[in-house]
Amino acid sequence: MPDGKDSGPTPGADPAAGGTITVKVLTGIGLADPQEWDACAGPDNPFLSHAFLLALEESGSTVGRTGWQPSHLVALDGAGRIIGAVPLYLKNHSYGEYVFDHAWAHAYERAGGQYYPKLQCAVPFTPVPGPRLLVRPGASTQGMDAVAGALIQGMEEVARRYGVSSVHVTFPEEGDWRRLGEAGWLLREGVQYHWENRGYTSFDDFLGTLNSRKRKAIRKERREVAESSVRLHSLTGADLKPEHWDAFHRFYLETADRKWGGGYLNRAFFRLLGETMADRVMLVMCEDGGEWVAGALNLIGGDALYGRNWGSDGSYRFLHFEACYYRALDFAIERGLGRVEAGAQGEHKIQRGYLPVPTYSAHWVADPGFRRAIADYLRRERPGVAAEREALMELSPYRQDDRPRRSIGPDQ
Numbered sequence: 001m002p003d004g005k006d007s008g009p010t011p012g013a014d015p016a017a018g019g020t021i022t023v024k025v026l027t028g029i030g031l032a033d034p035q036e037w038d039a040c041a042g043p044d045n046p047f048l049s050h051a052f053l054l055a056l057e058e059s060g061s062t063v064g065r066t067g068w069q070p071s072h073l074v075a076l077d078g079a080g081r082i083i084g085a086v087p088l089y090l091k092n093h094s095y096g097e098y099v100f101d102h103a104w105a106h107a108y109e110r111a112g113g114q115y116y117p118k119l120q121c122a123v124p125f126t127p128v129p130g131p132r133l134l135v136r137p138g139a140s141t142q143g144m145d146a147v148a149g150a151l152i153q154g155m156e157e158v159a160r161r162y163g164v165s166s167v168h169v170t171f172p173e174e175g176d177w178r179r180l181g182e183a184g185w186l187l188r189e190g191v192q193y194h195w196e197n198r199g200y201t202s203f204d205d206f207l208g209t210l211n212s213r214k215r216k217a218i219r220k221e222r223r224e225v226a227e228s229s230v231r232l233h234s235l236t237g238a239d240l241k242p243e244h245w246d247a248f249h250r251f252y253l254e255t256a257d258r259k260w261g262g263g264y265l266n267r268a269f270f271r272l273l274g275e276t277m278a279d280r281v282m283l284v285m286c287e288d289g290g291e292w293v294a295g296a297l298n299l300i301g302g303d304a305l306y307g308r309n310w311g312s313d314g315s316y317r318f319l320h321f322e323a324c325y326y327r328a329l330d331f332a333i334e335r336g337l338g339r340v341e342a343g344a345q346g347e348h349k350i351q352r353g354y355l356p357v358p359t360y361s362a363h364w365v366a367d368p369g370f371r372r373a374i375a376d377y378l379r380r381e382r383p384g385v386a387a388e389r390e391a392l393m394e395l396s397p398y399r400q401d402d403r404p405r406r407s408i409g410p411d412q
Contacts, residue, residue: 019078026070026074037134046299071088071158089120090119119158135148188360188382234330252311284296295310307328351395
């Protein structure tokens with residue numbers, strides 16, 4: 001589809017407005033009015049903001065040649081105002097998503113199908129839960145439901161017009177996930193690690209809720225870093241300088257090369273992030289002998305701090321834990337933020353107060369036979385994922401009286 005082409009009027013307009021909803025595809029976030037997009041995305045999740053998505057595109061990180069062709073949906077009212085949106089990409093691979101479907105692709109292609117291209121509703125390279133059906137507030141409940149329904153229908157219609165195998169909505173909030181399930185999409189669950197601020201007034205206040213052994217272990221880790229030659233700086237806003245981004249980008253690439261063979265984000269992205277979103281960045285930079293040696297990138301949300309990327313020039317005992325986890329908790333407690341989201345993977349996070357929480361994805365599959373096969377796979381996978389979350393909860397470092405009762409999932 002060319003830029004801004006209609007997918008057609010979609011039934012289900014806001015009864016209060018008395019008009020129809022039109023859904024369009026935008027092959028670049030720059031084609032959307034920033035204020036109108038952000039009115040739909042809301043102020044809480046920085047990754048859904050127009051500025052963040054634009055930085056990805058303008059830096060060349062999410063463009064056709066990287067396999068992330070923007071195909072965003074916007075829902076328009078009768079006056080042409082954006083009242084709903086979906087961050088959507090046409091993809092020819094499954095990298096940078098964190099909800100793994102490589103096995104599905106291989107199975108479909110072995111059966112003679114073509115899995116790629118596919119459509120991906122996500123924030124690229126960012127396994128952070130958040131809304132995915134972005135509906136502008138202010139309409140009636142029926143009207144907001146109609147916009148969300150139009151966006152779901154729009155994704156399905158675009159998939160048919162493009163002739164793709166599937167559409168995948170990754171890391172939606174539970175409400176969007178359930179809505180997609182009600183629309184007939186296949187539902188999947190996963191696990192991440194988040195820390196909850198229970199009104200702590202200091203880091204020691206948090207430590208007081210842990211069992212004695214874990215409390216001593218964390219104090220030992222922090223003490224070793226404090227007594228080392230490394231000095232840590234938590235930077236945000238005007239304190240962020242080009243030298244910090246230069247160094248952090250180097251750390252990011254060195255770590256990405258070791259783990260994955262290459263990084264998704266380039267230096268231009270970090271420059272744009274610093275120029276347009278500095279007040280929503282908290283960058284922990286580690287200095288040794290006057291040289292920057294490591295860093296941890298966080299973004300600040302309305303009630304959460306989101307830990308994103310870490311990188312280091314070398315090996316420093318316990319520095320990863322201090323920079324990525326403990327400094328994030330310090331910042332959240334100081335700012336009164338409700339939680340810190342540390343992302344996927346890493347059971348070591350549990351020992352430092354981050355507990356397993358459910359994450360979600362939803363999947364629309366065009367081929368009926370392939371859809372049945374995936375539905376069967378997900379049915380068999382689901383009990384194992386739930387059991388894994390509960391087993392992880394048993395590793396909780398909290399004292400018995402302070403321990404959350406269990407990792408609550410959607411069916412509990």
